[in-house]
Amino acid sequence: MMYLPQRLVIEKEVGDSPLVKRILTTSPGIPVDWVDRVQEDTVSENGTVLEIVRFRGRFVKPCPGTRSYNCCGYQILNFGIQCNLGCTYCILQAYFPNSNLRLFANTTEMMQELGEHLLNSPKPVHRIGTGEFTDSLLLDPWTRMSEVLVPFFARQSKAVLELKTKTTNVDLLESLEHGGHTIVAWSLNPSEVIAKEETGAATLEERLGAAKRCQEWGYRVAFHFDPLLAYPGWQQGYQEVVDRLFSAVDPGGIAWISLGTLRFMPSLKTVIQQRYPNTSILDEEFIPGLDGKLRYFRDLRVEMYAYLNELLLGIQKDLCVYLCMESDDVWRQAFGFTPAERGGLSAMLDRRAFP
Amino acid sequence: MVEKESYSIQLEEVDWNDTSCLITYGPLPDKLILSIQTVGLIQKPLLQRKSNGLLRIICGSRRLAVCQQLGLDPLSCEVLSTSTSPVASLRMAIYDNIAQRGLNPVEKSLVLTKMAQHLDQPQLVQEFMPLLDLEPSDTLCGRYKKLPALEEPILDAIARGTLHERIGFVLSALEQGDRLAFFNFFAELPFSVSVQEELVETVVGIGGRDNLTPTQILDSEEVNDLRRAHKGPARQRAQQIRKQLQARRAPRLTARKERFAREARDLGLPSGVRLIPPPYFEGPKWSLEFTFVGDEGLAVRLRNVARLAEQARFQRIMESE
Numbered sequence: 001m002m003y004l005p006q007r008l009v010i011e012k013e014v015g016d017s018p019l020v021k022r023i024l025t026t027s028p029g030i031p032v033d034w035v036d037r038v039q040e041d042t043v044s045e046n047g048t049v050l051e052i053v054r055f056r057g058r059f060v061k062p063c064p065g066t067r068s069y070n071c072c073g074y075q076i077l078n079f080g081i082q083c084n085l086g087c088t089y090c091i092l093q094a095y096f097p098n099s100n101l102r103l104f105a106n107t108t109e110m111m112q113e114l115g116e117h118l119l120n121s122p123k124p125v126h127r128i129g130t131g132e133f134t135d136s137l138l139l140d141p142w143t144r145m146s147e148v149l150v151p152f153f154a155r156q157s158k159a160v161l162e163l164k165t166k167t168t169n170v171d172l173l174e175s176l177e178h179g180g181h182t183i184v185a186w187s188l189n190p191s192e193v194i195a196k197e198e199t200g201a202a203t204l205e206e207r208l209g210a211a212k213r214c215q216e217w218g219y220r221v222a223f224h225f226d227p228l229l230a231y232p233g234w235q236q237g238y239q240e241v242v243d244r245l246f247s248a249v250d251p252g253g254i255a256w257i258s259l260g261t262l263r264f265m266p267s268l269k270t271v272i273q274q275r276y277p278n279t280s281i282l283d284e285e286f287i288p289g290l291d292g293k294l295r296y297f298r299d300l301r302v303e304m305y306a307y308l309n310e311l312l313l314g315i316q317k318d319l320c321v322y323l324c325m326e327s328d329d330v331w332r333q334a335f336g337f338t339p340a341e342r343g344g345l346s347a348m349l350d351r352r353a354f355p
Numbered sequence: 356m357v358e359k360e361s362y363s364i365q366l367e368e369v370d371w372n373d374t375s376c377l378i379t380y381g382p383l384p385d386k387l388i389l390s391i392q393t394v395g396l397i398q399k400p401l402l403q404r405k406s407n408g409l410l411r412i413i414c415g416s417r418r419l420a421v422c423q424q425l426g427l428d429p430l431s432c433e434v435l436s437t438s439t440s441p442v443a444s445l446r447m448a449i450y451d452n453i454a455q456r457g458l459n460p461v462e463k464s465l466v467l468t469k470m471a472q473h474l475d476q477p478q479l480v481q482e483f484m485p486l487l488d489l490e491p492s493d494t495l496c497g498r499y500k501k502l503p504a505l506e507e508p509i510l511d512a513i514a515r516g517t518l519h520e521r522i523g524f525v526l527s528a529l530e531q532g533d534r535l536a537f538f539n540f541f542a543e544l545p546f547s548v549s550v551q552e553e554l555v556e557t558v559v560g561i562g563g564r565d566n567l568t569p570t571q572i573l574d575s576e577e578v579n580d581l582r583r584a585h586k587g588p589a590r591q592r593a594q595q596i597r598k599q600l601q602a603r604r605a606p607r608l609t610a611r612k613e614r615f616a617r618e619a620r621d622l623g624l625p626s627g628v629r630l631i632p633p634p635y636f637e638g639p640k641w642s643l644e645f646t647f648v649g650d651e652g653l654a655v656r657l658r659n660v661a662r663l664a665e666q667a668r669f670q671r672i673m674e675s676e
Contacts, residue, residue, distance in 0.1 A: 068638065283564035285605040287635035297607040298636055329639050333674060 003084055003138050003167065003200075005050040005101055008032045014054050014105035019143060023052065023103075026142040038102075046099050047084025050139070055104035060117045063132060068290030069325040070339050072258075073346030074162075076132040077114060079104055079145060083135045085166055085200040088276040089227055092133065094268040103139070107148060114152075118159050125350035126156075131164025131185070140169045147172060154179030160353045162222060166201035168210040174217050183255045183353075184214045185222035188245065190237030193229055197281060204241065208248035215253045226260035226324055228304050230284045230296060235307060242311045251316035255352050259305050260324035263295040291325070298330060305334035320352045358436035359401065366428045369402065369419060370409035375441065376448040378469065379416050380461040381514040383424070391421045396430065401451070403435040403444055410434065413444050414451040442473035453486060460520035461510050463487045464502035471500060501527035509538050519548040525555045529569065536570040543582065544593040554597065557604045572600075611636050618672045625659040627652070630672070641673060 065071025080103040130136040153161040286294040328338040339345035400415025484491040512518035602609040631642040
């Protein structure tokens with residue numbers, strides 16, 4: 001799969017940056033518009049434009065969890081925003097109305113801020129991911145960001161990097177010194193869901209094939225059943241995913257598996273209806289959650305989590321399966337315990353990060 | 356200044372089919388008919404000579420219609436120079452109307468739709484939406500621009516004020532048959548505007564899930580039984596239908612509510628004590644409401660509730676199936 005946009009818009013100020021040089025080298029022939037400053041209200045062109053700008057905010061941020069639900073304490077390294085895989089449910093459609101991909105070229109500043117953050121933070125372990133506001137590996141063949149990030153994390157004693165993706169862009173990872181400090185993660189869904197709702201992303205088979213390759217190169221892998229989608233026959237669909245997952249990868253090399261049912265800000269509903277009038281992801285009943293997002297009714301969430309958890313632990317008893325943004329009572333009902341009973345969700349995952 | 360001259364015109368010279376500057380919508384006001392009948396035409400209509408020799412109405416379409424109805428012909432009118440541009444003519448029509456009265460929502464939609472053919476979106480939004488007492492917003496402008504495509508009975512109801520334009524906005528996203536099905540449904544039963552919006556969303560949601568059109572749902576036996584029932588006031592029937600549709604759209608929440616009601620009843624809470632689940636049964640915070648007289652009344656209720664709280668069925672009530 002190739003996801004490189006058809007046109008580049010680059011701020012002149014970052015023209016000499018290593019990122020811009022790498023992209024211009026790896027993607028010759030793509031038209032470039034050089035501009036003084038990319039405006040916030042540039043014309044949105046359905047993911048066919050890549051804007052490369054100087055980022056003026058904080059690169060490292062806590063994941064935007066809410067107090068009402070258990071958050072995993074993940075931190076975000078923000079190297080870019082947007083995605084052009086075109087998943088119907090994608091929350092980025094509401095976060096960023098402009099659909100142009102955007103990368104931040106001042107990576108030297110980014111790495112400096114990251115280094116200072118790791119040095120000064122009192123947290124015992126840092127789990128840092130780049131896949132919150134974009135897909136971690138979507139543009140990696142051209143940006144070669146993994147060549148910067150993976151060796152950096154290999155040198156850290158208390159930090160791991162999680163690269164979350166729905167692509168198969170893992171080739172560059174093969175030769176990198178990762179020191180066991182990079183976890184490569186895929187979002188998983190049944191093939192019929194991928195075919196309807198994740199049309200631009202790699203197939204299930206391709207994702208699992210890429211995961212297998214990463215395991216062969218010594219990386220630990222992770223999987224996110226997020227969003228879990230309820231549709232007629234979802235039980236069978238997810239059972240097949242689990243079966244195929246464990247026939248492709250070694251369960252012992254899985255750092256963690258998260259579960260999270262579909263949830264979204266109410267404003268996303270209209271966007272989905274307009275962009276994807278034929279999608280059926282809005283058919284299920286939704287209720288407003290404690291964080292204001294629409295989510296499945298609690299009984300269905302508990303049913304789905306309990307079902308997946310049983311399937312997963314039935315194959316490998318000591319897998320670390322966790323719920324993304326759920327309350328204690330849902331944890332207790334679905335899993336039989338709350339995170340607090342195991343030292344808190346953050347600590348559970350920290351132990352998996354550095355076993 | 357506008358170049359115009361007074362002429363005596365024959366009504367047969369008027370091109371009644373040219374609606375390019377027509378922004379009035381709705382029945383002819385009785386008082387206008389009475390006025391022209393009694394004292395004649397006080398203010399002259401404004402027209403413009405077209406290349407085919409006919410006259411385009413710029414301002415005064417209703418006055419002209421009344422004159423036609425009353426058989427007043429020929430008429431003294433103002434006729435614009437042919438050099439006046441279409442956008443200038445339309446602008447005159449709009450400003451002439453808003454200077455005299457507030458426009459109804461259909462007329463506002465006509466202003467925005469017709470002006471959109473001449474202006475870019477930012478100018479349209481910034482100049483004309485405040486003029487129409489509307490918040491200058493692209494989204495709202497887009498919604499108004501969809502209204503003129505609605506069917507005449509719906510537009511008539513919006514112009515009369517018996518159907519809110521917000522309902523027109525949501526209906527504009529549907530097929531013609533479904534729009535009219537909702538229109539008839541809302542004309543029959545008293546729902547507030549927000550409930551009408553909710554019902555459109557509910558019915559469209561059921562339809563999407565069950566592969567049915569809104570018309571099929573609104574005409575289904577179970578809805579029709581309630582619609583056609585002669586027992587009880589219309590407001591009560593409206594509530595029953597709303598409840599039925601909500602239950603169909605949200606069967607899990609409805610089942611949970613029913614289970615809760617059953618279990619709360621079986622719990623045998625003392626009188627004056629009410630157990631309230633969290634909204635949508637989401638989250639851990641349940642509430643108890645006490646109604647009592649005096650400290651002894653409170654003490655009795657607290658003792659009774661404390662005994663209940665220790666029972667397993669009190670715990671179960673808070674759990675999923």
